[in-house]
Amino acid sequence: MAANSRLTVATHALAWLALAQRRGREVLTSEQVAASVNTNAVIIRRSLGDLRRAGLVEVRHGAGAGWSLARAPEEISLLDVHEAVGAQAPFGLHHSEPNLECPVGRGIRPALSDVYRRVEQAMRRELADTSIADVLRETLVN
Numbered sequence: 001m002a003a004n005s006r007l008t009v010a011t012h013a014l015a016w017l018a019l020a021q022r023r024g025r026e027v028l029t030s031e032q033v034a035a036s037v038n039t040n041a042v043i044i045r046r047s048l049g050d051l052r053r054a055g056l057v058e059v060r061h062g063a064g065a066g067w068s069l070a071r072a073p074e075e076i077s078l079l080d081v082h083e084a085v086g087a088q089a090p091f092g093l094h095h096s097e098p099n100l101e102c103p104v105g106r107g108i109r110p111a112l113s114d115v116y117r118r119v120e121q122a123m124r125r126e127l128a129d130t131s132i133a134d135v136l137r138e139t140l141v142n
Contacts, residue, residue, distance in 0.1 A: 006085040010047045011078060012037050015136045017057065018073035027066035047085065054084030073133035082127050090123060091116045 016036045020028050030048060034041040048067050051057045058070045069076070093112060098105035 004087060006047065007078070007082050007087045009037055009039065009043065010051055010081050010085045011132070011135055013044060013047060013067075014051065014056065014069065014073070014076060014081065014132045015139055017067060017069050018132050018136050019140075021069055021073075027060055027064060027068050029066045033067065050085045051081070054080065056080060056084055069132075073136060074131050076132040077128050078130045078132075078135070079124055079127035081132075082124075089116065089120050091119065 013033045013036075016033055017028055020026075030041045030044045033048070034044040037044060048057055048059070052059055052067075052070075055070055056076055057067050059065075059067055091112075093109055093116075098108055100106050
């Protein structure tokens with residue numbers, strides 16, 4: 001199974017907008033963001049649309065059109081981004097009910113549900129503690 005990359009693409013776009021802002025360029029087009037992510041501008045516009053609905057970016061139309069951060073990079077957490085793009089929980093249970101006649105089938109969902117809940121809580125704490133500014137800082141070190 002492939003991992004969902006929506007959080008990664010959105011974070012990349014926000015970090016690129018933050019760097020552009022730092023360099024005195026307040027607005028980038030979706031094509032400019034797409035060039036950095038190396039993907040189609042339609043995918044970037046969809047992602048930026050999610051971020052705009054969450055109040056993380058703004059869009060300008062007409063002359064000087066493009067996208068910009070709606071908040072300071074230090075004020076945008078990865079949890080904000082995660083929630084904006086509708087990223088899913090890291091793990092899921094069976095799509096169909098396991099065999100409840102089997103001792104493992106009967107107990108596997110409750111056992112894993114507890115573990116997965118703790119993993120998701122830890123992930124959300126880590127995402128909440130990491131800002132776009134943090135990601136940009138780490139990105140520029142590498």
